[in-house]
Amino acid sequence: MKLLSITPFSITVIIFFSFAAMIFADETGATSDLRVVPAPKYMEVKDEFFELPTDITVTSSDIDCANYLKDQLSDILNSQLNITVRASDNKDFSLVLAPAGKDFSRMPACPARPQAYSLETGDASVRIKAFDLAGLRFGIQTFLQIAEQTHGGKYPVLTVKDFPGLKERWFLIILRPGKFMEMDSKEKTLDFYYWVFKRLARYKYNYVCLDFSPYTELRCHPEFRPEPFFNYEDIKRLIQKGKYHGLKLIPDFESFGKFMLGQSKETLEKNADILERKNDIGQGLWKEKFNSNQKKKLAEQKRPELGEGELSEGLNILNPKVPAMIMECIDETYILFDKPEYFFVGGDEHWDFCTSLSKDIDKGELFAGYFNNLNRHLQEKNCRTIIWGDMLLSHLQFPYFYENHGGPPMNTHTAIKYLDKNIIIGDWHYGWPVSGSPPKFYPSISWFRQNGFDVIATTWFRNDNIYNVSRDAAALDCLGIMGTAFSLHNTFKVNTGIWKKNHEKFDMITKRRELGVFAATAEGGWNPVESEKILQEYDTVEWEKRWLPQKLMKK
Numbered sequence: 379m380k381l382l383s384i385t386p387f388s389i390t391v392i393i394f395f396s397f398a399a400m401i402f403a404d405e406t407g408a409t410s411d412l413r414v415v416p417a418p419k420y421m422e423v424k425d426e427f428f429e430l431p432t433d434i435t436v437t438s439s440d441i442d443c444a445n446y447l448k449d450q451l452s453d454i455l456n457s458q459l460n461i462t463v464r465a466s467d468n469k470d471f472s473l474v475l476a477p478a479g480k481d482f483s484r485m486p487a488c489p490a491r492p493q494a495y496s497l498e499t500g501d502a503s504v505r506i507k508a509f510d511l512a513g514l515r516f517g518i519q520t521f522l523q524i525a526e527q528t529h530g531g532k533y534p535v536l537t538v539k540d541f542p543g544l545k546e547r548w549f550l551i552i553l554r555p556g557k558f559m560e561m562d563s564k565e566k567t568l569d570f571y572y573w574v575f576k577r578l579a580r581y582k583y584n585y586v587c588l589d590f591s592p593y594t595e596l597r598c599h600p601e602f603r604p605e606p607f608f609n610y611e612d613i614k615r616l617i618q619k620g621k622y623h624g625l626k627l628i629p630d631f632e633s634f635g636k637f638m639l640g641q642s643k644e645t646l647e648k649n650a651d652i653l654e655r656k657n658d659i660g661q662g663l664w665k666e667k668f669n670s671n672q673k674k675k676l677a678e679q680k681r682p683e684l685g686e687g688e689l690s691e692g693l694n695i696l697n698p699k700v701p702a703m704i705m706e707c708i709d710e711t712y713i714l715f716d717k718p719e720y721f722f723v724g725g726d727e728h729w730d731f732c733t734s735l736s737k738d739i740d741k742g743e744l745f746a747g748y749f750n751n752l753n754r755h756l757q758e759k760n761c762r763t764i765i766w767g768d769m770l771l772s773h774l775q776f777p778y779f780y781e782n783h784g785g786p787p788m789n790t791h792t793a794i795k796y797l798d799k800n801i802i803i804g805d806w807h808y809g810w811p812v813s814g815s816p817p818k819f820y821p822s823i824s825w826f827r828q829n830g831f832d833v834i835a836t837t838w839f840r841n842d843n844i845y846n847v848s849r850d851a852a853a854l855d856c857l858g859i860m861g862t863a864f865s866l867h868n869t870f871k872v873n874t875g876i877w878k879k880n881h882e883k884f885d886m887i888t889k890r891r892e893l894g895v896f897a898a899t900a901e902g903g904w905n906p907v908e909s910e911k912i913l914q915e916y917d918t919v920e921w922e923k924r925w926l927p928q929k930l931m932k933k
Contacts, residue, residue, distance in 0.1 A: 411527070412524065412527050412534065413523075413527070413916065413921070414520055414523050414524070414538070415523065415580070415581055415897045415900055415901065415921070416581060416582060416897075416900045416901045416903070416904035416905055416912075417901065417904070417905055417908070417912050418520070418538045418539070418540040419539065419540050419541060419905075420537075420538065420539040420540065421536065421537070421538050421540075422536060422537045422538075423534055423535075423536045424500075424534070424535045424536065426500065426534070426535040427532040427533060427534060427535065428499065428500055428501065428502055428503075428532075428533055428535060429502065429531050429532060429533070430459060430475070430502060430504075430531070430533065431459075431477050431502055432458070432459055432460055433459075433460045433462075433477070433478065434459055434460070434461055434462070434475060434476065434477055434478075435461070435462045435463070435464055435475075435476065435477070435478045436448055436461060436462070436463050436464065436473065436474070436475050437464045437465075437466050437473070437474045437476075438463075438465070438466055438472065438473040438474070438514075439465075439466045439468050439469050439470055439471055439472050439473070439514075440471070440473075440511060440514060441463065441465045443473060443511075443514050443515060443518060444463045444464070444465070444473065445463055446515075446518065446622070446623075446624075447473065447475065447518050447521075447522070448461045448463055450518075450522050451475075451522065451525055454522065454525050454526055455525070458531075462478065470507070471507070471508040471509065471510055471511060471513060471514045472485055472505075472506065472507050472508070472514070473504075473505075473506040473514060473517070473518065474503060474504070474505050474506075475503060475504040475505075475521075476502065476503035476504070476505075477502060477503070480502075480503065482503065482505055485505055485507040486498045486505060486506075486507050486537065486539075487507070487539075488507040488508055488509055488513070488539070489509065489539055489540075489541050490509060491509060491541040492509060492510060492512070492513075492541070492545065493509065493510065493512040493513045493516060493541055493542050493545070493584075494508065494509040494510075494513045494539075494540065494541035495507065495508040495509070495513035495514060495516050495517035495520075495538075495539075495540060495541075496508075496517070496537070496538065496539045496540075497517045497520055497521060497536075497537070497538040497540075498536075498537050498538075499521070499524075499533055499534065499535055499536050499537075500535035500536075504521055506518065506521070509541075512584065512624075513541070515624040516540070516542075516582045517538075517540075519579060519580050519581075519582055520538055520540070522580065523580055524536075526925075542582065542903065542904045543848075543852055543903070543904055543905055543906040543907065544848070544851060544852055544856070544858050544859055544903045544904070544906055545857070545858060546584060546585060546834070546857055546858025546859075547582065547583045547584055547585070547858055547859060547860075547899075547900065547903035547904065548583065548584075548585040548586070548587055548628075548834060548858055548859065548860035548861070549578050549583050549585075549586055549587070549860065549861045549862070549863075549896070549899065550586075550587040550589060550630065550836070550860055550861070550862045550863075551571070551574060551586055551587070551588055551589065551863070551866075552589045552864065552866070553571070553588060553589060553590040553593060553594065553608065553616075554593065554867050555567065555593050555607035555608075556607070558867040559867045559870055559871065559876075560871060560876050561930070564607070564608075564612070566930060567607075568612060568615060568616070569927070569929070569930060570870070570927070570930055571616060571619075572616075572619050573927040573930065574866075574896075575616075575619055575620055575623050575625060576623060577896050577922070577925060578623075578625060578896060579623035579624055579625055581896055581897060581900035582900060582904060583625065583900065583903075584624070584625065584626060585625065585626050585627075585628055585720075585858075585860075586620055586625050586626070586627050586628065587628045587629075587630050587722055587860060588613075588616065588627050588628065588629060588630060589630040589632075589722075590608065590613060590629065590630070590631075591629075591630070591631050591632050591711075592632065592636070592639045592640040592641075593606060593607045593608055593640060594606050594607070594608040594609070594610075594612075594613060595608070595609050595610060596707060596710070597610065597710060598706045598707060598709075598710045599703065599706065599707060601645075601648065601649065602637075602638070602641070602645070602649060603641070604641075604642075604645055605642075610714055613714055613715075614714070617714075617715060617716060626718070626719070627715060627718070628715070628718050628719075628720045628721070628722060628764075629711045629712075629714075629715045629718060629721055629722060630722035630724070631707065631708065631711050631721070631722065631723060631724065632724045633693070633704045633707070633708070633723045633724050633725075633752065634692065634693060634695075634723070634724045634725050634726070634728050634731075634748075635690075635691070635692040635693075635724065635725075635726060635727050635728025635729065635730075635731065636691055636692065636724060636726075636727065636728075637653075637691060637692060637693045637724075638653065638690075638691040638692075639691050641691070643689075646689040646691070647689065650689055651694075651697065652693055652694055652697050652699070652700050652703070653689050653690055653691070653692065653693065653694055654689075654690040654692050654693070654694045654728075654730040654731065654732070655687040655688065655689060655690060655730065656687035656688045656689070656690050656729070656730050687730075690729070690730040692728045692729070692730050692731065693728075694732075695731075695732075695744070695748045696732065696744070701748065701751055701752070704752065705752070705755050708721065708723070708752065708755065708756065712756075712759060712761065717759070717761070718761060719760075719761060719762065720761065720762050720763075720764055720802070721756050721761050721762070721763055721764065722764045722765075722804070723749065723752050723756075723763055723764070723765055724765065724766065725745075725749060725765035725766045725769060726765075726766035726768050726769060726783070726806075727766075727768065727769075727783060728769065728788075729783075729788075731745070731769075731788060731790065732744060740789075740792055741788065741789050741790045741792075742784070742789065742790045742791060742792025742793035742794070742795065742796065743792065743793070743795075743796050745769060745790045745793040746793040746795075746796035746797045746798075747796065749763070749765055749793075749797065749798075749801065750796070750797065750798045750801075753798050753800070753801050754798075757800070762800065762801075762802055763798075763800075763801045763802065764801070764802040764803075764804055764834065765801055765802075765803065765804065766803075766804045766806060767781075767803040767804060767805040767806065767822065767826060767833075768781045768782060768783040768784065768806065769783050769784045769788070769790045769791075769793070770784050770790070770791055770793055770794050770797070770803070770826075771783070771784050771785070771791060771822055772784050772785030772786075772789075772791035773785040774786075775791070775825075776821060776822055776825075778812055778817065779807070779812060779817065779820075779822070780807075780808065780810040780812045781806055781807055781808065781822075782822075794829055797831075799829075799830040799831060801831065802831065802832045802833070802834060802857060803826045803831045803832070803833050803834070804833075804834050804836050804860065805820075805822055805823050805826055805833050805834070805835055805836060806836035806837075806862075807820050807822075807835070807836065807837065807843065807847055808837065808838040808839075808840065808843060809837075809838070809840040809842060809843025809846070809847075816840065816842055816843065817846070818842075818846055819846065819850065820835070820846065820847055820850050823835055823847070823850050823851065823854055823856065824850070824854055827854045827855070827856070832856070832857045833851070833854070833856040833857060834856065834857050834858050834859065834860050835847045835848070835850065835851035835856050835858075835859050835860070836859070836860040836861075836862060837859065837860070837861055837862065837895075837899060837902070838861075838862050838863075838864070838892075838895070839863070839890050839891060839892045839894075839895050839898075841894075841898055841913045841918075842910075844861070844895075844898050844899055844901075844902045844909070844913070845901075845902055845906075845909040845910040845913055846910075847859065847902070848899075848902030848903060848906035848909055849906050849907060849909075849910075851906060852906035852907060858903065859899065859902055859903045859906075860899075861895050861896070861898075861899030861900075861902075861903075862895070863892050863895050863896075865887060865890065865892050866892065868883060868887045868892075869887055869890065869892040869893045870893075870926075871887075872884060872887045872888055872893075873893050873919075873922075873923060873926060874926055874930075874931045875931065876931075891918070891919045893918075893919045893922045893923065894917070894918030894919040894921070894922055895918075896918075896922060897918040897921055897922060898913055898918045901913055
């Protein structure tokens with residue numbers, strides 16, 4: 379989109395579905411970029427400006443929202459304003475930031491859609507009217523983004539009317555110890571995740587899936603996590619920080635193939651009775667057909683005699699004590715996360731699942747039976763189960779997609795016939811060009827929907843992957859979309875100077891552009907049809923660099 383310049387004459391700029399960047403003049407006559415992420419459905423920016431008075435009042439139908447705006451605005455402006463909070467008598471999801479006593483009986487009209495809001499600024503005030511509490515929070519986040527970009531105390535006069543394309547917009551965060559970010563204390567590590575939560579809130583996500591289990595204590599079974607980095611008090615602090623920002627934290631508990639991820643060989647040996655052994659070279663067999671880079675690795679691998687392989691990180695679900703043990707862990711986690719409405723129980727990438735069994739046994743039925751059992755347990759708590767979908771997909775059915783791990787020799791893809799339909803499928807796709815070019819459509823999303831499952835479509839760092847999956851998710855009425863940043867710790871080190879250009883992974887991490895996924899996935903979830911065009915209009919990595927936490931960077 380071509381940038382628009384301000385003339386001496388009054389002009390109005392109106393943007394429908396394509397808000398790239400507005401130019402407005404500050405008090406010195408210079409220009410500054412203004413962007414709202416994700417792009418609003420409608421935004422009108424005038425060449426008029428206003429100042430907020432030093433003494434100002436936040437009046438809202440929700441006192442928590444009023445206090446949040448006060449706290450965040452004070453932080454942005456370094457407490458330059460004296461802000462008073464007052465509860466409104468109305469219960470209409472509204473908020474006004476204005477001089478005390480100023481009457482605003484007329485509020486902006488709000489779209490009649492869930493999570494919708496309208497925002498008006500001008501006349502020394504900010505006015506937000508929303509359809510519901512979520513919309514009110516999102517209107518506040520839009521104004522806070524504007525405040526973060528305002529210089530010299532001059533705010534643009536504007537109107538925004540907005541609502542999301544997808545109801546649920548998730549982001550998966552892997553909770554890693556401080557050493558992964560080269561941080562020397564737990565407090566700095568937690569501050570890093572607090573910064574992540576703030577950015578996700580700014581971009582109007584409503585769920586954070588927290589993969590916490592590999593490095594966090596398990597009080598019901600401490601033998602599985604003998605040296606945890608995080609304790610339950612740390613997790614509670616993260617959950618409270620998420621609530622403060624309007625985010626719902628959902629646990630991702632590895633109850634299947636990665637249960638012992640990150641644990642020492644000694645810990646694996648002490649718990650050998652509940653673990654599978656690496657008896658098969660697994661999914662690499664079929665990848666050889668599509669990816670020549672796998673051939674050398676395959677040639678170096680040998681199939682050990684059954685029962686003689688090294689211990690796997692994955693659980694042996696045929697051991698009768700495993701399901702009961704996992705339910706104990708689920709019960710403890712459910713309380714820890716304050717009785718969440720969803721619970722992610724893993725289910726992906728179990729490379730060693732029942733490899734010692736005869737090929738005549740239907741492993742899909744075993745897989746489904748295990749997760750149906752966990753699902754019934756969670757149903758009793760009025761909590762919905764989510765599992766990953768890759769072990770339900772076969773490369774024989776979807777041959778040109780990387781994320782199919784249920785075909786030969788695992789053969790768990792038959793589980794789709796037995797799995798409870800109220801289980802939600804996290805269908806993850808990262809856009810790898812297995813067939814020579816990145817996919818533009820993701821047929822497994824449609825396949826899961828046709829089989830009666832709700833789907834959370836999941837992406838990674840490629841923009842084409844994000845906007846194509848988002849488009850399919852919206853067209854197929856999926857529950858939502860979930861972004862991921864599996865190398866967030868590394869991209870943080872690259873973009874903050876912790877890693878220098880001579881680091882062996884510097885180029886690879888730089889090319890992934892993973893720092894931009896917070897904004898890019900937000901665009902996909904909020905504007906699933908328009909996100910391809912929107913993501914061509916700005917550089918999400920350069921955008922996110924503006925908001926890196928300076929206090930956590932090494933000098």
